[in-house]
Amino acid sequence: MTDLTVEDAAQLFVNPSSYTDETTLEAALALLREKAPVVRVEHPSYRPFWAVTKYADIIEVLRNHELWLNEPRSILQTIELDDALDAMRDTGVGLRNLVHIDGACHRALRTIGAEWFRPKVMRSLKHRIDELAAHYVDFMAQTGPECEFVGDVATAYPGYVILSLLGLAESDFPRLIGWTQELFGLDDDERRRGQRSEDAVAVMADFVEYFRALIAERRTNPTGDIASAIANARIDGELLSDMEVVSYYQVIASAGHDTTKAVIAGGLLALIENPGELERLRGDLTLMPTAVEEIIRWSTPVKTFVRTASRDTVIRGVSIGAGESVCLSYPSANRNGDVFTEPSRFDVGPEPNRHLGFGSGVHFCLGAALARMEVDTFSSQLIPRLTAIEVVGEPKFSPTTFVGGLKHLPLRYAMC
Numbered sequence: 163m164t165d166l167t168v169e170d171a172a173q174l175f176v177n178p179s180s181y182t183d184e185t186t187l188e189a190a191l192a193l194l195r196e197k198a199p200v201v202r203v204e205h206p207s208y209r210p211f212w213a214v215t216k217y218a219d220i221i222e223v224l225r226n227h228e229l230w231l232n233e234p235r236s237i238l239q240t241i242e243l244d245d246a247l248d249a250m251r252d253t254g255v256g257l258r259n260l261v262h263i264d265g266a267c268h269r270a271l272r273t274i275g276a277e278w279f280r281p282k283v284m285r286s287l288k289h290r291i292d293e294l295a296a297h298y299v300d301f302m303a304q305t306g307p308e309c310e311f312v313g314d315v316a317t318a319y320p321g322y323v324i325l326s327l328l329g330l331a332e333s334d335f336p337r338l339i340g341w342t343q344e345l346f347g348l349d350d351d352e353r354r355r356g357q358r359s360e361d362a363v364a365v366m367a368d369f370v371e372y373f374r375a376l377i378a379e380r381r382t383n384p385t386g387d388i389a390s391a392i393a394n395a396r397i398d399g400e401l402l403s404d405m406e407v408v409s410y411y412q413v414i415a416s417a418g419h420d421t422t423k424a425v426i427a428g429g430l431l432a433l434i435e436n437p438g439e440l441e442r443l444r445g446d447l448t449l450m451p452t453a454v455e456e457i458i459r460w461s462t463p464v465k466t467f468v469r470t471a472s473r474d475t476v477i478r479g480v481s482i483g484a485g486e487s488v489c490l491s492y493p494s495a496n497r498n499g500d501v502f503t504e505p506s507r508f509d510v511g512p513e514p515n516r517h518l519g520f521g522s523g524v525h526f527c528l529g530a531a532l533a534r535m536e537v538d539t540f541s542s543q544l545i546p547r548l549t550a551i552e553v554v555g556e557p558k559f560s561p562t563t564f565v566g567g568l569k570h571l572p573l574r575y576a577m578c
């Protein structure tokens with residue numbers, strides 16, 4: 163690692179496998195924070211961009227939403243995929259959701275969903291979340307002493323929460339969650355549908371077809387869930403277009419799944435690797451809220467988002483022209499020693515914990531209260547019942563440039 167150059171380190175952003183080796187990743191991000199906190203990245207498959215790795219710069223960009231726009235590109239993806247998705251939008255069936263939109267239009271759309279994600283409304287889902295958490299904790303007890311935690315538990319639990327939130331039939335789980343896995347697994351041979359950008363477009367098309375049918379149903383027979391509220395919402399007296407509704411459903415379904423799955427699995431691995439912290443939490447479950455925040459900081463499943471400068475500007479002395487993009491590194495912000503006293507120590511009790519795992523500013527994660535409740539509920543049920551737990555194979559992380567985390571976590575355990 164001592165030979166790593168800034169140029170090599172900067173390439174991590176365009177190399178999905180960077181996120182499969184946390185030790186090397188952290189060394190590269192630490193080098194960039196120290197030597198080149200705003201660094202230009204060029205690669206033939208990607209439009210050039212500036213990678214930003216320091217917490218203070220990232221939060222400044224996220225909060226200054228008039229200077230830094232989500233349009234035209236908010237996600238780091240290859241030129242080929244960008245172009246294919248743009249072409250899909252040009253035909254009128256492209257997805258354009260909250261993360262792609264700025265200004266008044268974003269505000270109006272976000273307000274529709276925000277009502278439903280307020281902690282008070284989330285509490286009405288609590289009973290269902292308790293039930294699902296109990297089901298998967300019992301499942302672990304019954305099928306133990308071993309399981310592949312990601313495939314057997316961490317994938318299904320948040321998946322069924324999303325189905326309940328949207329008011330969808332449980333029988334739709336394989337389809338909906340399968341597409342989400344394919345969408346976030348575009349860089350992963352084990353998960354993607356195929357190698358070509360047309361395969362990614364085909365996944366989007368599946369979402370569109372499925373959700374279009376749902377809109378028609380919810381407009382005819384509203385069922386009092388968030389899917390009905392979005393289908394029947396009006397802005398300036400007009401119903402949203404079908405593609406606006408489909409895009410809304412799609413962002414809820416996909417943003418809420420892989421992220422939460424990665425946090426639940428990443429949190430359990432962190433507790434196993436830090437047995438003192440596991441014991442501390444087991445001995446005092448009132449620490450759960452701070453433990454949940456630390457688990458989110460530690461696992462940071464959203465690796466990057468992109469913003470584009472609306473005018474010439476400067477970050478940390480580096481000039482950035484209007485129309486140029488910055489790629490914000492959330493894992494780097496969450497390990498930045500300027501903000502966290504001991505960033506490489508997993509500690510279930512720190513307060514405050516100003517991590518950027520949910521972002522910041524006007525695009526702050528809409529589902530944060532739900533995600534916190536899911537992680538808290540599951541951990542509160544599992545941890546008191548665990549009497550022993552160990553990892554019995556190599557934990558594997560998914561290759562990605564966007565959202566990811568553990569994809570295999572083989573465990574052996576004893577439960578009461």
Ligand code: HEM
Nearest residue numbers: 260261417418421422464519520521522525527528529533
């Ligand atoms: C621990 C799990 C989760 C993490 C770490 C996470 C993280 C994030 C991050 C980093 C952003 C972008 C923030 C920014 O641009 O500053 C975001 C946006 C978003 N998240 Fe989450 N998320 C999680 C769970 C969820 C859940 C459960 C849902 C809904 C079911 C959800 C829905 C959304 C939506 C709709 C947006 C777009 C908001 C906007 O652009 O206005 N997320 N999330």
